[in-house]
Amino acid sequence: MSDAPALLPVEEARARLLGLCAPLPTEWVPGDDALGRALAEDVHARRTLPPWDNSAMDGYAVRSQDVAGPLPVRLTVGETVFAGGHPTRELTPGTCARIMTGAPLPPGADAVVMRERTRSAPDAPDAVDILEAAGPGSFVRPRGEDAKEGDVLLRRGTPLGIPELALLWAQGQGAVPVPRRPRVAVLSTGDELCRVDEPPGDGIVDVNAPALALAVRRAGGVPTLLGIARDTREAVQEALSRAEGFDVVLTSAGVSVGDHDFVKDALEALGVKRHFWRVAIKPGKPLVVGQRGGALFVGLPGNPTSSLVTFELFVRPALRRLLGHADVEPPRVTGRLEGSLSKAPGLAHFVRVTATWRAGELWAKPLGTQTSGALRSAAAATHLLHFPRELSSVTDGSHVELVPLSWVA
Numbered sequence: 001m002s003d004a005p006a007l008l009p010v011e012e013a014r015a016r017l018l019g020l021c022a023p024l025p026t027e028w029v030p031g032d033d034a035l036g037r038a039l040a041e042d043v044h045a046r047r048t049l050p051p052w053d054n055s056a057m058d059g060y061a062v063r064s065q066d067v068a069g070p071l072p073v074r075l076t077v078g079e080t081v082f083a084g085g086h087p088t089r090e091l092t093p094g095t096c097a098r099i100m101t102g103a104p105l106p107p108g109a110d111a112v113v114m115r116e117r118t119r120s121a122p123d124a125p126d127a128v129d130i131l132e133a134a135g136p137g138s139f140v141r142p143r144g145e146d147a148k149e150g151d152v153l154l155r156r157g158t159p160l161g162i163p164e165l166a167l168l169w170a171q172g173q174g175a176v177p178v179p180r181r182p183r184v185a186v187l188s189t190g191d192e193l194c195r196v197d198e199p200p201g202d203g204i205v206d207v208n209a210p211a212l213a214l215a216v217r218r219a220g221g222v223p224t225l226l227g228i229a230r231d232t233r234e235a236v237q238e239a240l241s242r243a244e245g246f247d248v249v250l251t252s253a254g255v256s257v258g259d260h261d262f263v264k265d266a267l268e269a270l271g272v273k274r275h276f277w278r279v280a281i282k283p284g285k286p287l288v289v290g291q292r293g294g295a296l297f298v299g300l301p302g303n304p305t306s307s308l309v310t311f312e313l314f315v316r317p318a319l320r321r322l323l324g325h326a327d328v329e330p331p332r333v334t335g336r337l338e339g340s341l342s343k344a345p346g347l348a349h350f351v352r353v354t355a356t357w358r359a360g361e362l363w364a365k366p367l368g369t370q371t372s373g374a375l376r377s378a379a380a381a382t383h384l385l386h387f388p389r390e391l392s393s394v395t396d397g398s399h400v401e402l403v404p405l406s407w408v409a
Ligand code: AMP
Pocket: 188, 189, 190, 192, 193, 204, 205, 206, 207, 208, 209, 252, 253, 254, 255, 256, 258, 301, 302, 303, 304, 373
């Protein structure tokens, strides 16, 4: 294999790929279309929230010095302030206001006594007995405790979960600036392939295209299926030449060193600059990455599990970078190996495991068949266990790095 370059370590391959990606142009979208996407710019508070000191409890707004002496203390009740209402009178010594959660504090009040710590005064209907002292600020939500106008509320690159969107909505901000979604073309290659809606005969059903399209969508991209190209240089080249206007073009299969592996040649013929080919990883060694203009080309291996694993470890981070996420690396957690593993050094293995929580630790058990073609172990896997390139064994009970899979239901 004189033309096969040295294998790139996984981390270096990912760093090179990410180096080719930058956040796409910004669009403003309604909050519910921004869920899971990242902010394209810092967002500043437009309003001070809460806008006024207000009550954290249903109870009585008091002057704290009135309730600092021996208890109980009898106070005269003036007005009642509801959420949405406005106090009209300043508290004078010896008086209080009945107040509901979220209602603005009357001027002069600096504390709230919750209703459960009071008793109505049977002989004096306009009074209440306060049973507990309340220091200044007690059960008061001060003006601006959540946000002051002009504060940086959320930084660029922050993923928008439900609370982040709630924070923006509370500011009266319904539209959110996010990088637009990447447009991703997905092409399958192979003479043996047929579509899932065709009678398969003795052919192989193209599962990569629909599976990768779902992975793209789950990662926040917009997939377009380009169909199946047969194993000739011309067919692959023709199919790829139709892939105009995409941010990313994903192919599967035909990137290895087989006689019918034409993806690399086709990319070269189309003027795609190859950045790397072949990564020190199993499954997924033949991965190829190139670029032309603003479009990234990623040739994934053909075995369905290999293409999903390499999607997870390389393509998903790249899509996250295009989507403007600050944090793009695959997530990792520490677990412990149940059983033992061995291999020859040279390739990092990403072993399909099921991980379960037991006695305060995550125990990862390798699944039966780990060959690249086996889909059942991909279906059962919850995590990929990283068995580092330079190691040849991992012993029972060792601490291991686990990548939670985004493809699980
Ligand atoms: P290749 O990389 O072309 O050598 O393909 C590796 C293996 O993956 C072969 O067994 C192919 O039949 C299989 N394969 C390739 N593409 C697909 C696909 N789209 N769906 C399912 N299996 C595939």
